[in-house]
Amino acid sequence: MARIAVLGATGYLGGHAVTRLQADGHEVRAVVRAPERARLPEGVVVVQGDVTEPATLPAALAGTDGVLLALNGGGDVELAVQVEQQGVANVAAAAEAAGIGRVLLISGMFAQPAYAAYPWEQAKARGERMLMDSSVASTVFRVGFINETLASFVRGGRPVLIGRQRHPVRPVAVGDVMAAASTAFGRPDTANQVYDVAGGQEMTLREAAAAYASAITGRSIAPSAVRVLPLWFMRAVNRLFLRGRMTRPLGILTSMDRHGDVTDTTAWFRDFGAPPTPFTQWVAQQRDSVEGRS
Ligand SMILES: NC(=O)c1ccc[n+]([C@@H]2O[C@H](COP(=O)([O-])OP(=O)(O)OC[C@H]3O[C@@H](n4cnc5c(N)ncnc54)[C@H](OP(=O)(O)O)[C@@H]3O)[C@@H](O)[C@H]2O)c1
Numbered sequence: 001m002a003r004i005a006v007l008g009a010t011g012y013l014g015g016h017a018v019t020r021l022q023a024d025g026h027e028v029r030a031v032v033r034a035p036e037r038a039r040l041p042e043g044v045v046v047v048q049g050d051v052t053e054p055a056t057l058p059a060a061l062a063g064t065d066g067v068l069l070a071l072n073g074g075g076d077v078e079l080a081v082q083v084e085q086q087g088v089a090n091v092a093a094a095a096e097a098a099g100i101g102r103v104l105l106i107s108g109m110f111a112q113p114a115y116a117a118y119p120w121e122q123a124k125a126r127g128e129r130m131l132m133d134s135s136v137a138s139t140v141f142r143v144g145f146i147n148e149t150l151a152s153f154v155r156g157g158r159p160v161l162i163g164r165q166r167h168p169v170r171p172v173a174v175g176d177v178m179a180a181a182s183t184a185f186g187r188p189d190t191a192n193q194v195y196d197v198a199g200g201q202e203m204t205l206r207e208a209a210a211a212y213a214s215a216i217t218g219r220s221i222a223p224s225a226v227r228v229l230p231l232w233f234m235r236a237v238n239r240l241f242l243r244g245r246m247t248r249p250l251g252i253l254t255s256m257d258r259h260g261d262v263t264d265t266t267a268w269f270r271d272f273g274a275p276p277t278p279f280t281q282w283v284a285q286q287r288d289s290v291e292g293r294s
Contacts, residue, residue: 002101002185003027005061007051007091008070010038013106013143013174017068018044020178026185031060051087057094066185067095070106073123075248081123088127092134102137102185109144109196109263110255118251128194137191139184143177144198144263145169145205145256147282150212157217159209162253163231167260171208172199173282176275183272190271196263201279205256208279215287231257 004021008014009030021028022043031049032038038046049060051071061067069091073083088105095103110116111124131138150171153159177197184190203211210223231254238246277285 001025001027002065003029003063004066004068004185005029005031005064006068006070007031007049008068008072008106009040009044011070011072013146013178014068014070016174016178017070017106017181020175020182021068024179024182026182029060029064051090052082054090054094057090058098061091061094061098061100064098064100066102066104067091067100068104068106068181073120075120075245077119077123080120080248084120085123085127085130089130089134092131092136092138095136096134100136102139102191103131104139104141104181104184105131106181107140107142108252109142109198109261110252111142112196112262115255115259115262117255118248120248120251121255132192132194137188139190139192140194141177141181141197142194142263143172144196144261145171145208146177147171147173147199147208147212147279150209153205153209154213154216157213157219159213159221159226161205161209161226161228162234162250163257164228165205165253165257165260167204167256167258168202169205169208169256169261170198170200170202170263170265171279172197172275173277176277179276180268180272187271193267193271195268195271196265197268198261198263198265199279200269200274202261203279211279211283212286215283216290218287218290 004026009018029045033050035046049056073080110121116122116125206223206226210221214221
């Protein structure tokens, strides 16, 4: 049991991290930019802090044993660099000064230098490097494709992919990722390690989307029935109608379309074992929860 500061606690992955850390008995402190707007579970201590304002960090991190970073600076490249590169370095410096035992950074699989084709990923890659080069004990989770993302691939009850996405992926449940992150704080062997995080079952995104859509609609949807919106078409829609709001996600989907899953999970499986929720089990859970609601 430890006192863990979570930066990004109001976000998607950070929210799951908070839930899991609390369930494991850790004391959670959420460091957020606007405490008055933050909606966090009971028992979470909320303090103000901004990774782009280093002066806010010593007080925000004081008295904690570990820090979990699940930061996303968004689509603006300059802001993403400030948050995901310089912001991570600012936290590493503050954690070093405060003598904090571990910083765990949630990163993404395309932050590997060999695949970091876009400025957001390059910022993340530099942020990872700066953290690993600091003297604070650190752990990086380069997270691959998360099962829960499949929800955004279903439109009007029909699965839709952006790009043909022919390469295999190995989806992983967000709960399994955060369960591992939570245990890492108590495990010296996971210090100064970079883990590529993915699930154990290989499939195409088309197969994953069809399985998920079948589970939540109660209809049997074949992979061949998954619609595809071409990447070139979505880039045009993004430019003409969305004012570039999808530029960053389209970059990730373009990298996935080109390479598929680029994780090397050897170290992840060695140190954390196979994620406890196989994809087929997760899909069954989604079906049960929809049936339970109706
Ligand atoms: N979502 C996925 O499927 C997925 C998959 C693989 C990897 N990842 C990686 O996981 C990380 C988190 O992604 P996400 O989807 O969970 O992001 P998200 O939902 O957009 O949340 C981002 C969080 O960052 C915080 N933040 C932004 N600027 C900040 C600043 N200056 N100081 C302090 N906090 C700041 C926000 O907090 P406030 O606005 O409340 O301050 C928010 O809680 C990213 O690095 C992403 O690349 C995500």
